[in-house]
Amino acid sequence: ETGRIPMKKTSGMVPPIISKLKEDIEKIQASEAEIKALSFNYAAMLKEKEEQLVKLREENGSLRRSMESSNYKAVSGNSNGTLQRSPSRMQRNTDQEKTSSVLKQNGYGGGASQVIQKNGPHPLPVHYKGDALVEERAYFASKQASLENEIKQLKQQLRCYSNKEDDTTRRLEDENKRNEFLQQQLNELKVDKEMIAKGSLYEELVNMESTTQKVDNSTSDVDNFSDVEKVKDEMASLKKALQGAFHERDRALQNLSRLKQHLLDKDLEDQEKMDEDSKVIEELRAICEQQRAHIVQLERALKVEMTKQEESKKTINDERSRSNEQIEDLQYKLANCMNALESKDQELLNLQSALGQYYAESEAK
Known part of the structure; x- marks a missing residue:
C-alpha cells in the first residue's frame, strides 16, 4: 500500500x-x-x-x-x-x-x-x-x-458400361438377323434341292419311258441291220446323258451338303459368341448395379x-x-x-x- x-x-x-x-x-x-x-x-x-x-x-x-x-x-x-x-x-x-x-x-x-x-x-x-x-x-x-x-x-x-452394353446388344441383334437370313437361305436351298431332285428324276423317267417305247416300236418295225445299229447308238447316247444327269445331281448334293455344314459351323460359332456376349452383358450389369449402389451410398454420406x-x-x-x-x-x-x-x-x-x-x-x- x-x-x-x-x-x-x-x-x-x-x-x-x-x-x-x-x-x-x-x-x-x-x-x-x-x-x-x-x-x-x-x-x-x-x-x-x-x-x-x-x-x-x-x-x-x-x-x-x-x-x-x-x-x-x-x-x-x-x-x-x-x-x-x-x-x-x-x-x-x-x-x-x-x-x-x-x-x-x-x-x-x-x-x-x-x-x-x-x-x-x-x-x-x-x-x-x-x-x-x-x-x-x-x-x-x-x-x-x-x-x-x-x-x-x-x-x-457407368455411362461407359452402359454404352458397352448397348453395343453388345446391337451386335447380338445383328448376329440374330444374319442367322435368320442364313437359316432362310438354307431352307430355300433345301426346297430347291428337293424340287431339282424330283424334277430331274421325273424327267429321266419320262425320257426312259419314251426311249423304251421308241425302241420297242423301232425293233418291231426294223427289218434290217442298219436300223438296229441306229437304235443301239441312240440307246448309248441316252445312257450317257442319263449318267451326266446323275453326275450333276451328285455334285449339286455335295455342294448342298457343304453349304449346310458351313451354315451349321457358322451357327455354332455365332451361338458361342452370343453366349460369351451374354456373359459379358451380365458382368457389366452386375458392375453397373454395384456402381449405382456405391453412388447412392456416397450421396447419402455427402x-x-x-x-x-x-x-x-x-x-x-x-x-x-x-x-x-x-x-x-x-x-x-x-x-x-x-x-x-x-x-x-x-x-x-x-x-x-x-x-x-x-x-x-x-x-x-
Missing part, C-alpha cells in the same frame, strides 16, 4: 487550507485503496474469463476431433483421420498463451494499461475461433469436392457430412458470438477502470504538486 505523505509540524494554528488538503489527501488515499481492490477484482475476473476461454477451446477441439472421427468412419476406411494444425495456427496459440500469462502477471493499474497499449483495442485474442471455422470450412469443402469428383467418375464409368458441417458452423458461430460479447463487456469494464484510475492518478499528482508548492511557500516564509 502507498504510505501516507509525511506532514511537517508547524508552530501555531494550522491554516484552514492545510486541513482541507489533509482531508483531500485522505479521500484520495481511500479512493486509491478502492481502485486497488477493484483492480484485484478485475484481475480475478480476467483470470476466470481466461479459464472459460480455455474450456471453450478444449470443447471446440473435442468437437472437431469427434467430427473428424465421424467423417473418417463415414467416408474413408483407410484414412488416418487426424487433422494437422498449421504452423500459423500453432504460432497464434503460442501468442495467446503469452498474452494470457502477461494478464496474469500484471494484476492491476499500469500492467493492464501496458497490455492495452501493446495489443491495441482488443487485448484478448479470440481469432482462433475464426481460424477454426475457416479450417472446418476448407476441410468440409475439400471432402465435398472429393466426394463429388468420385461420384462424377463413377457416373462416367448429405450427412453437409448436415454435420452446417451444425458445426452454427455451433462455432454461436460460441464465437458469446465469446465476443463477453470480451467486449470485459473490455468496456477495463476501459472504465483505467479511465477512473488515470483520473485519480492525475488528481493525486495535482494535489501533491499543490502541497509541495504550499510547503515551498511555507518554508520560504
